[in-house]
Amino acid sequence: MLQVKNLVKNYGSVMVLKGINFSIGAGTVFGFLGPNGAGKSTTMNVLTGLIDFQDGQVLIDGLDLRKNKDALRQRIGYLPENPVYYGYMNAPEYLRMIGDLSCYPQKEISKRIDELLELVQLTDVTRRRIGKYSRGMKQRLGLAVALFNHPQYLFLDEPTSALDPQGRMDMLNLVEQLKNLEITVFLSTHILADVERVCDRVSILHQGEIRLTEDMNELRQKFIQPIFDLEVTGQLDAILTKFSGLDWVQDVKVEDSQLSVYVSDPEMAKYKLPEVIADFNLGLVSYKIRQITLEDIFVRMVKI
Amino acid sequence: MRTFKAYFKKEIIESWRQYRYLVLAVGFIFFAIADPLMLKILPTILKNQIPAEMMQFMQFDPVQAVANYMKDIYQLGNLFVILSLMGIISDEIGQEKLVFPYSKGSKSEGIVLAKSIHYSLTLLFLILVGFILNTYYVNLLFEGVIVGYADTLRSGLLFAIYYIFTISLLLLFSSFTRKGLVAGMIVLLFNYIEPVLYNIKGLADWLPYNLVRQANMLGDLNMSIAWKSILTTLLYAIILQALTIWRMKRVEVI
Numbered sequence: 001m002l003q004v005k006n007l008v009k010n011y012g013s014v015m016v017l018k019g020i021n022f023s024i025g026a027g028t029v030f031g032f033l034g035p036n037g038a039g040k041s042t043t044m045n046v047l048t049g050l051i052d053f054q055d056g057q058v059l060i061d062g063l064d065l066r067k068n069k070d071a072l073r074q075r076i077g078y079l080p081e082n083p084v085y086y087g088y089m090n091a092p093e094y095l096r097m098i099g100d101l102s103c104y105p106q107k108e109i110s111k112r113i114d115e116l117l118e119l120v121q122l123t124d125v126t127r128r129r130i131g132k133y134s135r136g137m138k139q140r141l142g143l144a145v146a147l148f149n150h151p152q153y154l155f156l157d158e159p160t161s162a163l164d165p166q167g168r169m170d171m172l173n174l175v176e177q178l179k180n181l182e183i184t185v186f187l188s189t190h191i192l193a194d195v196e197r198v199c200d201r202v203s204i205l206h207q208g209e210i211r212l213t214e215d216m217n218e219l220r221q222k223f224i225q226p227i228f229d230l231e232v233t234g235q236l237d238a239i240l241t242k243f244s245g246l247d248w249v250q251d252v253k254v255e256d257s258q259l260s261v262y263v264s265d266p267e268m269a270k271y272k273l274p275e276v277i278a279d280f281n282l283g284l285v286s287y288k289i290r291q292i293t294l295e296d297i298f299v300r301m302v303k304i
Numbered sequence: 305m306r307t308f309k310a311y312f313k314k315e316i317i318e319s320w321r322q323y324r325y326l327v328l329a330v331g332f333i334f335f336a337i338a339d340p341l342m343l344k345i346l347p348t349i350l351k352n353q354i355p356a357e358m359m360q361f362m363q364f365d366p367v368q369a370v371a372n373y374m375k376d377i378y379q380l381g382n383l384f385v386i387l388s389l390m391g392i393i394s395d396e397i398g399q400e401k402l403v404f405p406y407s408k409g410s411k412s413e414g415i416v417l418a419k420s421i422h423y424s425l426t427l428l429f430l431i432l433v434g435f436i437l438n439t440y441y442v443n444l445l446f447e448g449v450i451v452g453y454a455d456t457l458r459s460g461l462l463f464a465i466y467y468i469f470t471i472s473l474l475l476l477f478s479s480f481t482r483k484g485l486v487a488g489m490i491v492l493l494f495n496y497i498e499p500v501l502y503n504i505k506g507l508a509d510w511l512p513y514n515l516v517r518q519a520n521m522l523g524d525l526n527m528s529i530a531w532k533s534i535l536t537t538l539l540y541a542i543i544l545q546a547l548t549i550w551r552m553k554r555v556e557v558i
Contacts (some may be wrong), residue, residue: 100310
């Protein structure tokens with residue numbers, strides 16, 4: 001189990017992580033969401049022991065990360081957002097080096113290299129230097145590096161953000177395979193569809209604070225309230241002012257003549273919204289109730 | 305030990321594929337051959353351009369020819385070593401190449417010692433080969449008292465220890481910056497200031513540059529003074545490498 005308690009990280013006077021808390025059970029695929037600059041990568045770097053933190057505690061299987069960094073690194077695999085290699089090496093040479101660094105049994109290194117290259121589908125390019133790899137190939141090699149020492153905890157920082165659709169699909173398939181191996185996966189991303197597909201639990205980080213931590217199923221139930229999508233004609237300024245004064249309206253997003261109204265009381269909204277529009281003499285072109293997605297939840301959380 | 309082994313192997317692959325061995329070999333071996341040849345043909349080249357009475361100063365013996373080589377490998381060798389190794393650690397930190405190794409539990413002492421020992425052995429080999437080749441050519445091309453291989457190898461060893469100190473200095477400064485050029489310029493400045501500091505009474509014996517001065521004495525080398533300089537410089541190198549390890553345990557690699 002991984003537990004993060006009141007984690008604080010500063011860069012000079014800038015507080016990047018403002019005392020965040022969460023815990024992840026063994027074998028969970030944990031989605032860590034947040035807009036750019038929220039502190040996701042910083043959290044990853046702290047949890048993998050690559051950077052220090054000012055306050056708080058990180059416990060992995062009950063062991064304090066600060067006091068047991070060397071021992072815990074043997075249980076961790078990390079794929080950074082932009083993996084950097086020694087570009088003049090080829091993949092087997094680099095993986096052999098990783099095998100030595102992670103104190104993998106000497107006699108089994110070659111076998112493990114073959115297994116991993118097979119898993120990440122790089123067996124055809126073993127003689128090519130890594131510097132000549134595409135972004136997707138580097139990302140897949142990074143996963144092989146992260147998995148080398150059979151980690152119990154795997155940290156993936158935006159693993160699909162730079163991949164083409166096929167590459168993204170392959171990476172998500174690999175993550176799904178890891179579930180069967182009982183590996184705890186910490187997946188940082190801003191691609192919500194990826195989280196919806198593979199994650200069991202999710203946290204939303206915004207401006208260095210955790211806004212939400214929920215199991216995916218509970219999240220869907222809890223935030224199931226619909227969104228009212230309206231297309232209207234006429235001047236919108238006055239009605240927007242009116243919406244901001246209504247206590248059952250949480251938020252309104254405007255795009256041209258399209259309004260997306262987020263509400264706290266869907267039943268009331270069903271009856272009151274058409275009335276409000278009629279009061280302002282606006283033409284109602286379309287009226288649709290949309291079920292909420294993770295993207296909608298995300299937008300709401302980072303706007304609070 | 306596994307980190308040391310992995311990084312030692314990595315340094316060999318890197319130096320080979322990125323032509324670092326070639327650059328360093330040019331710095332020490334090319335001049336070992338080219339220097340005596342240039343000295344030999346210099347009077348012929350300048351024959352019509354300088355007065356005849358000056359030509360007598362253009363006659364070199366083997367000892368002077370070796371001294372000329374030592375002058376060059378101090379001045380140019382420093383440039384070759386520092387400019388090709390200035391990013392020895394800073395490039396790895398600045399370009400985030402240590403993220404995977406550190407996340408896999410690599411040991412700072414293994415990384416620092418692998419780099420230090422690899423380049424120290426490389427330079428020791430190149431310098432000794434350079435001195436052997438130079439001795440062969442100066443004895444072949446110039447008339448006068450023959451220079452003994454034992455004398456030049458002893459001088460070569462002193463030069464190698466001087467460069468081990470330079471590598472240690474580069475390692476330390478390189479671990480404090482993400483730009484190799486900054487570390488390189490600091491070390492270059494220090495090495496070129498050393499001859500000036502050498503003139504300060506009481507300081508000369510404690511400077512690594514004393515090894516270069518001792519090396520220039522060839523057959524007249526006083527080993528009791530040289531030993532003091534050798535031990536002092538090696539002690540400096542050990543302290544510098546210990547500080548680098550200390551620094552690398554605290555550096556944020558991402």
